[in-house]
Amino acid sequence: MSDAELEKFPQHKFGQAFTTLKCECPIYLPWLEKRFKNADGQVQPGRVTDFGQLCVNYDIIVNCSGLGSLSLVGDTDLHPVRGQILKVQAPWLKHFIRDGDGLTYIFPGISSVTLGGTRQKDDWRLTADPKDCSDMFERCCALEPSLKKSQVLTEWVGLRPSRGGLRLEKEMFQHGSRQVPIIHNYGHGGGGISLHWGTALEATQLVKECIGNRYLASNL
Missing domain, CATH: 3.30.9.10 (D-Amino Acid Oxidase, subunit A, domain 2)
Structure with missing residues (x-):
């Protein structure tokens, strides 16, 4: 100055x-939701208390639960x-x-x-x-x-x-006889809007890798 x-x-x-x-x-967040729905995405309101609830119907989970990961994951650094x-x-x-x-x-x-x-x-x-x-x-x-x-x-x-550092990584969740990949993407602190697009792209890449691995495994 x-x-x-x-x-x-x-x-x-x-x-x-x-x-x-x-x-x-x-304004921005409703626009993002509308864009998601226009791409055939579905929003289902509800409360998740355990990843096992989702493993029944889904093969890959992306965890963007923010402070909810305290109970969902037991992340004491959060x-x-x-x-x-x-x-x-x-x-x-x-x-x-x-x-x-x-x-x-x-x-x-x-x-x-x-x-x-x-x-x-x-x-x-x-x-x-x-x-x-x-x-x-x-x-x-x-x-x-x-x-x-x-x-x-x-x-x-x-x-x-x-948390001490943003968590963006894959973890395998054991549900009965199945192993379901969970992509964790949380802990952005006050920088969520600044970082969200980049971390979403990184999380998407991890999801694509999981899909590719499942496809390869099914064809072995």
């Missing part, structure tokens, strides 16, 4: 400015990192602002501005904490004072499925 740009943030001595894309998940944000009405803001540690950020979107945030490890709370809301609003106002006149639209809380 130039000296003139940095004057807006007197508490900071260094800054970066760049152009990027922002994914609007409330843990929640609680995130809380505010959505405010501030249409005059057009540029992203992010503090150095990434904990304080202002992300303008199509219909609202996102203010954040929190990173609270091993915190399972899904209700908004008033103190967190007040604290993040004050931090964001310190970066952009005009936010003091914004209107708060909603509070939102989510749990990031985090």
Whole structure:
């Protein structure tokens, strides 16, 4: 950032400015689901408590259960990192602002501005904490004072499925006399949207390898 740009943030001595894309998940995720269904994919709502439930009807399983892998896989390296944000009405803001540690950020979107945030490890709370809301609003106002006149639209809380490293690998699951391959793809933490396309391609490649191996075995 130039000296003139940095004057807006007197508490900071260094800054970066760049152009990027922002994914609007409330729009993007339904679009992905629609694309899947248009390709003859099927969505069946339900609760899976054991992979054995799926082995009855499926030959290959892809596990993208996030924090659900704590119970499904018994992965003790997996843990929640609680995130809380505010959505405010501030249409005059057009540029992203992010503090150095990434904990304080202002992300303008199509219909609202996102203010954040929190990173609270091993915190399972899904209700908004008033103190967190007040604290993040004050931090964001310190970066952009005009936010003091914004209107708060909603509070939102989510749990990031985090672990020491993302798990993307094949495992053979023994179900009776059968061995069913499971492709694990979870533990993305707060980077799910950033990483999802690449890890999905990797998981797809593992699925293709499993299909190829089954075809070869059936013809031996």
